Amino acid sequence: MLIKDWKEFLIPYEQAVEELKVKFKSIRKQFRSKNEYSPIEFVTGRVKEVSSILEKSKKLDIPLNRIYDEMEDIAGIRIMCQFVEDIYKVVQIIHQRNGKDLNIIYEKDYVKNKKESGYRSYHIIIKYPVQTAEGEKEILAEIQIRTLGMNFWATIEHSLNYKYKQSIPENIKERLKKAGELAFLLDQEMSQIKEEIVEAQTLFEIKSNI
Amino acid sequence: MLIKDWKEFLIPYEQAVEELKVKFKSIRKQFRSKNEYSPIEFVTGRVKEVSSILEKSKKLDIPLNRIYDEMEDIAGIRIMCQFVEDIYKVVQIIHQRNGKDLNIIYEKDYVKNKKESGYRSYHIIIKYPVQTAEGEKEILAEIQIRTLGMNFWATIEHSLNYKYKQSIPENIKERLKKAGELAFLLDQEMSQIKEEIVEAQTLFEIKSNI
Amino acid sequence: MLIKDWKEFLIPYEQAVEELKVKFKSIRKQFRSKNEYSPIEFVTGRVKEVSSILEKSKKLDIPLNRIYDEMEDIAGIRIMCQFVEDIYKVVQIIHQRNGKDLNIIYEKDYVKNKKESGYRSYHIIIKYPVQTAEGEKEILAEIQIRTLGMNFWATIEHSLNYKYKQSIPENIKERLKKAGELAFLLDQEMSQIKEEIVEAQTLFEIKSNI
Amino acid sequence: MLIKDWKEFLIPYEQAVEELKVKFKSIRKQFRSKNEYSPIEFVTGRVKEVSSILEKSKKLDIPLNRIYDEMEDIAGIRIMCQFVEDIYKVVQIIHQRNGKDLNIIYEKDYVKNKKESGYRSYHIIIKYPVQTAEGEKEILAEIQIRTLGMNFWATIEHSLNYKYKQSIPENIKERLKKAGELAFLLDQEMSQIKEEIVEAQTLFEIKSNI
Secondary structure: OOHHHHHHHHHHHHHHHHHHHHHHHHHHHHHHHOOOOOOOOEEEEEEOOHHHHHHHHHHOOOOHHHHHHHOOOOEEEEEEEOOHHHHHHHHHHHHHHEOOOEEEEEEEEOOOOOOOOOOOOEEEEEEEEEEEOOEEEEEEEEEEEEEHHHHHHHHHHHHHHHHOOOOOOHHHHHHHHHHHHHHHHHHHHHHHHHHHHHHHHHHHHHHHHO | OOHHHHHHHHHHHHHHHHHHHHHHHHHHHHHHHOOOOOOOOEEEEEEOOHHHHHHHHHHOOOOHHHHHHHOOOOEEEEEEEOOHHHHHHHHHHHHHHEOOOEEEEEEEEOOOOOOOOOOOOEEEEEEEEEEEOOEEEEEEEEEEEEEHHHHHHHHHHHHHHHHOOOOOOHHHHHHHHHHHHHHHHHHHHHHHHHHHHHHHHHHHHHHHHO | OOHHHHHHHHHHHHHHHHHHHHHHHHHHHHHHHOOOOOOOOEEEEEEOOHHHHHHHHHHOOOOHHHHHHHOOOOEEEEEEEOOHHHHHHHHHHHHHHEOOOEEEEEEEEOOOOOOOOOOOOEEEEEEEEEEEOOEEEEEEEEEEEEEHHHHHHHHHHHHHHHHOOOOOOHHHHHHHHHHHHHHHHHHHHHHHHHHHHHHHHHHHHHHHHO | OOHHHHHHHHHHHHHHHHHHHHHHHHHHHHHHHOOOOOOOOEEEEEEOOHHHHHHHHHHOOOOHHHHHHHOOOOEEEEEEEOOHHHHHHHHHHHHHHEOOOEEEEEEEEOOOOOOOOOOOOEEEEEEEEEEEOOEEEEEEEEEEEEEHHHHHHHHHHHHHHHHOOOOOOHHHHHHHHHHHHHHHHHHHHHHHHHHHHHHHHHHHHHHHHO
16 A cells, blocks of 8 residues: 555544544543543543554454454554543443444453453454545444553553564563562552542541431 | 533533534545545634523523523534635535434525625534433534635624624624625635636646546 | 654754744733733644755755755744734734844734735744754744734635646736735725724723713 | 632743643654654643642642742643653753753752652752743743652542542551552562663664674
8 A cells, every 4th residue: 555545544543533532531521520530530542553554464464455344453542540440430331332322343351361461451342433525434443441550561561562573581571570460469459449438438428418 | 500510511512512623624634635625624613601601592582491402502613614615515515424423403504695794604503412421412513614704704793793792883883794795705706716726727637638 | 864854853843833832822811811802813833844845945045954044934833813903013022022032033024015926914033942952952933923814815825826836827816916905905994993993992991980 | 819810820820831841742752753762751731720729828828929939839740751760861851951941949859768658759840931921920830750650659649638638547548658669669670671671772782783
């Protein structure tokens, strides 16, 4: 494909990412405007770069004429949460929209079942309809839902993977794993505090009503 | 309604405006990425301020519990075009999306039938579905499509109306009308040039194919 | 120059444009927050594209190693006003900052002395200091100040110039000139109304104080 | 102070935050455009809310007519880094700009000397000149420089402090401290990997040159 064709090919993906970012950020605003706790801390999104699409198509053996139907993360949305429990609330919110403005294709829970590398995140692959000059297009998009801790770790793993072209040296891999375990302990510690906050708030409300 | 309730009431409108802005800006990007002329020059949007909603509800005698169903411009999108002809191309694009991601309620062509004041613009009132925590909501939105010249005039008329609280003094009204006529002549002059451009481009393409 | 070098060369220009946009938008906010009329309606900015820099360097015979010192509009800021009189207020505000956060190199008043083509705008060429890893750099930038009407006309002239590569056919040039005159009459009409608004407001304030 | 006066009072602060955000983001862009590692991961900024200013002025016993001269964090900039070492590189970059576009008032290294609560960050208090209608104003601003891990912890501590109005219950405080220690271990682990990356890269370059 020529650069010009790639530019045109990626337009509905950019559109999907922009629309989905607006939609998930709006969920946060809705909670906040009601003075309720939002399970969403912040939202980012990106369209995969052409060089990365080409690399992945080679690695996964997807011919270029199949990437529209088969490559799932050209459009990517990332939702960050404060607590592990919030991830599942966000998943539930997305489930409720299934069949409305998006269609869930499949899900992978790398939070409960972390990857060998130490990677943790909840992935939902969706189809999202965008309107174009040639009519409606159903765009595949990957939604990653994670805690700030998981994201912190994944950001660093990603840059190391980029530097070492997927084959991180064994000793660094070990340290990365240890860091992943620390991030996991951190999330657990935070979850403990979350429960106590909820308890404290419930006690306070009961007290207020006497 | 309390400030808190207004804030909550307006959230789906903000969501609709954000989503529609992203969608119409994307139409422009699509044309550009194909090296085609875009009938859309730029897009703006706004949610009506609470004070203006209250004023309008009084003026039009809409009780507050009816504004969701009856006030059509709480969510507002403005699409600017270079030429008068482009307005009708944009209208056609919106017609093609009717029943897909938006539903057209009705239209008013103040371009062909300008208002007494001199105001010219094409208005489309739509219903646009947004997903909220309480399920889907159908939001009324007004899309205004106009040339840069129409917008230039309307911007100034709006600020005068604001300053004079809808009753602009007669002599200023007269000058404003004259200014509107000049803006109209300007648009006509531009349309003349547009035709010549199209002609010139057509001749050039025929020549290229010989 | 390689693409990589251009990218690096243009970074201080992007920085200058971003900083200047923030600064001029802030002037508008200051007036508004005091409930005063702002002479600035809106502000845009852009860094010239590499292809346009190359074209201009050829046309003006500026060797590439001299463009940093001699090309004045690589960084461009555009300030839009409602009335012709506002242009001179903005000019005055910029004069007051001379020697503080920017240095004025020279000015051209194409408002009072319009170009042969019909082009009207006030241009100020400044040097603006930005901090980089290699120390302070003084960036040349062009500030264009114009009414909405002047901008409307200039936008269309620019696209025609682009299409016809600077040699617009005579008949279209004539129509463009006529359009420019209409835009000029429109500005004059508006200035008349401005005076009346000021008069009306003064009368109103005197009345209020009796 | 009336709401209107607060709005006006805060305008130069908003201006300072906008300008400083643009400036620090630009440092990142400069490193990236040269394909060098950027010690800055991302930059955020905010102006303190009026309610928080009032609370702090009461707590620190600063009369309202002294907050311009004495309250140091009404304008706040936060710079996030991947590694602890990067913090000191950013500090060095800011030192180099001292006396140019900003003036350093004082610094506090809560990275080497963490607070009792477990809080870690590097703070630099600066004076930053902004141009206003009334002439130049020197705005106090606080720059916080921290790793993603420090930020993760501080974000959660901040929300707990907000919920418990500065008096977090003892048991939650303990868990928070433990979480802070885990975040600290995580940063240490990461620094270890950083050294190895640098080593690996140095080895690679030496090899390439043979």
